[in-house]
Amino acid sequence: MTTGWRISSVTSTARTCVLMPAHMSDSALINRATLIIDQVSADSPADYVLRGVLGADKSIPAHEKRDISRAVFSYYRWLHWLDKAASTQSRLASALDLQSKFDQAPSGFKIETLAARAVPEWLKSELDLTDGYLRHLQTDPALWIRVQKEFAAALPRSLGNCTPSASFLVPEARRSTTLRYSGNIDLFKTPEFQQGVFEIQDLSSQLVGYAADPKPGETWWDTCAGEGGKTLHLSELMENKGLIWASDRNTGRIATLRKRAGRAQAFNYRAVTWNGGPFLPTKTKFDGILVDAPCSGVGTWQRNPHARWTTTPDDVKELADIQLQLLNHAAPALKPGGRLIYAVCTLTRSETTKVADAFTAEHPELSSDPVLGQGPRLHLLPHELDANGMFIAAWKKRG
Ligand SMILES: C[S@@+](CC[C@H](N)C(=O)[O-])C[C@H]1O[C@@H](n2cnc3c(N)ncnc32)[C@H](O)[C@@H]1O
Numbered sequence: 347m348t349t350g351w352r353i354s355s356v357t358s359t360a361r362t363c364v365l366m367p368a369h370m371s372d373s374a375l376i377n378r379a380t381l382i383i384d385q386v387s388a389d390s391p392a393d394y395v396l397r398g399v400l401g402a403d404k405s406i407p408a409h410e411k412r413d414i415s416r417a418v419f420s421y422y423r424w425l426h427w428l429d430k431a432a433s434t435q436s437r438l439a440s441a442l443d444l445q446s447k448f449d450q451a452p453s454g455f456k457i458e459t460l461a462a463r464a465v466p467e468w469l470k471s472e473l474d475l476t477d478g479y480l481r482h483l484q485t486d487p488a489l490w491i492r493v494q495k496e497f498a499a500a501l502p503r504s505l506g507n508c509t510p511s512a513s514f515l516v517p518e519a520r521r522s523t524t525l526r527y528s529g530n531i532d533l534f535k536t537p538e539f540q541q542g543v544f545e546i547q548d549l550s551s552q553l554v555g556y557a558a559d560p561k562p563g564e565t566w567w568d569t570c571a572g573e574g575g576k577t578l579h580l581s582e583l584m585e586n587k588g589l590i591w592a593s594d595r596n597t598g599r600i601a602t603l604r605k606r607a608g609r610a611q612a613f614n615y616r617a618v619t620w621n622g623g624p625f626l627p628t629k630t631k632f633d634g635i636l637v638d639a640p641c642s643g644v645g646t647w648q649r650n651p652h653a654r655w656t657t658t659p660d661d662v663k664e665l666a667d668i669q670l671q672l673l674n675h676a677a678p679a680l681k682p683g684g685r686l687i688y689a690v691c692t693l694t695r696s697e698t699t700k701v702a703d704a705f706t707a708e709h710p711e712l713s714s715d716p717v718l719g720q721g722p723r724l725h726l727l728p729h730e731l732d733a734n735g736m737f738i739a740a741w742k743k744r745g
Contacts, residue, residue: 370410378406379417380434392418392652408532416486420445422651423484426463445484452481460484468659469644472694482729487649489527490733492552493544494582494610498522501543505529505536511549513731515718517556524552526732542610547575549733550645550726554638554689555579557717557724557738562587564633569593569620569676574603576638576689581612593620593627622672631681639669641690641697645735648728666696673705677712682745685715689738693725698737705741712741 382399386392396418400411417438421428424441432440448455460480461470469475491508493501499522502508507529516524526549533539533546555576560566562585568577571592580590592615594600600617607615618627642662647654673688680686688705690697702723706714714722717740726736 370413374410375413375417376435376438378410378414379421379438382414382418383421383434383438386418386652388656391650391656392422393650408535409530412530417442419486419649419651422655423464425651425655448484452484455481455484457481465647465654466657469694472659472662472696473644476729478729479727482732483648483651485648488549488732489533490547490549490552491525491527491533491544492547492579493523493525494542495520495523497538497543501525501538504538505531505533513549513553515553515556515720515724515726515731516549517718520556524549540609545575545578545606545610547579549731550691550728550736551575551734552579553718553726554636554687554736554738555583557689557740558583558634558636558685558687560584560588560590560634564588565591565630566634566636567591567593567628567630567632567676567679568636568638569622569672570638570640571603571617572596572599572638574599574606576636577603577615578606578610578612580636581607581610581614584614586612586614588614590615591628591630591632592617595619595621622668622675624675626675626679628679630679632679632684633681634685634687635676635680636687636689637669637672637676638689639665639672641665641669641692642694643691645691645693645726645728645737649734662692662694662696666694666701669697669701670704673701674708677705677709677743680712680743682743684743686712686741686743687717687738688740689736691734691736693727693735693737698725698739699723702739709741711745712743715740715742 382395385395396415421438421441424444427444428437428440457477457480461475464480464483508525508527510521511524538544558580560580560583565588566580568580568590571577571594577590577592592603597619603617620627642657642665643653677686716722717724717738722740724738728735
């Protein structure tokens with residue numbers, strides 16, 4: 347439920363009474379969020395503009411930045427309820443009003459209306475639009491952190507507002523390190539974050555690390571390491587022993603990975619570029635390979651609602667081809683007995699079961715392997731975990 351909002355009068359351009367955060371004037375919020383929305387386009391997504399504008403402005407306090415982000419995301423969550431002819435300010439006021447009404451009484455919104463307006467028309471051919479899924483999409487996302495095991499007892503005391511994950515999928519020994527944070531401080535500015543005590547990482551992403559379950563001393567390849575979210579988790583699970591090859595085609599992301607690894611004191615990795623092609627970055631054979639592939643990100647649409655209106659069926663098709671190619675190129679680098687983990691933060695059939703089916707059919711040398719003690723294919727549903735949607739599949743190389 348949304349908290350901290352109050353009924354307020356509105357600016358001259360916004361027509362209706364609107365719910366506002368308690369600590370920011372209505373006109374300031376509407377005006378700042380409007381400035382951001384007016385810069386958003388298919389080429390400049392909302393999350394990108396928010397990062398650019400708010401990241402650059404040191405004068406706005408963290409809690410106000412959070413309110414502005416929430417207002418912008420509410421706008422895209424309720425976009426197809428808004429009057430196209432109205433001004434951005436007026437539309438934003440209506441979106442905040444709808445958000446507040448939904449937070450107070452979600453059952454007041456018919457599921458058929460949510461199915462028709464909260465997601466693009468094409469989505470229903472790619473996943474089941476259940477009641478739970480659609481209602482969860484229209485709420486604010488949870489914030490998850492991953493704390494290094496040695497600080498698991500101390501961090502909740504120093505940060506406050508931390509609750510361990512209740513998901514049975516988180517291994518028993520790790521329950522105290524996967525925390526939900528519900529406080530208001532800017533976590534990036536805390537000394538604990540700066541010292542690498544914890545990372546902000548969605549629960550579903552943490553479950554990918556637990557599904558990989560690398561052991562100290564093993565050799566792993568994180569093929570699409572990006573900025574290193576999963577690499578750092580693998581490193582911690584390996585107790586900094588053994589080696590992780592962390593590759594990505596984007597050198598900027600690799601540079602960020604190196605900085606983050608320094609902060610987290612993760613040393614057992616080697617960062618390299620790999621463009622996803624048949625020429626692999628090393629001849630090493632691996633105990634485990636993680637393909638955390640680029641995807642449509644449909645599983646993140648609660649967190650980033652603007653993406654609902656920019657992602658297309660063509661993107662899904664194109665990404666599914668890339669995902670299969672990445673798996674095909676990476677698989678020969680497995681040792682006999684080695685495990686291959688495929689993860690995507692999407693739930694479209696094309697990028698999940700269809701990719702897994704096609705890959706399985708092409709690789710008789712691999713057998714399906716359980717994921718987190720479940721079957722070999724796990725759909726992490728956002729409304730069940732209060733986290734991103736994620737698909738994880740695993741195989742083991744025979745012999
Ligand atoms: C889902 S993100 C990875 C997130 C990262 N593993 C983490 O946990 O922070 C996918 C990554 O794949 C990379 N990528 C996209 N296409 C690629 C390709 N053809 N070959 C290799 N990496 C690719 C992107 O640069 C992006 O960093």
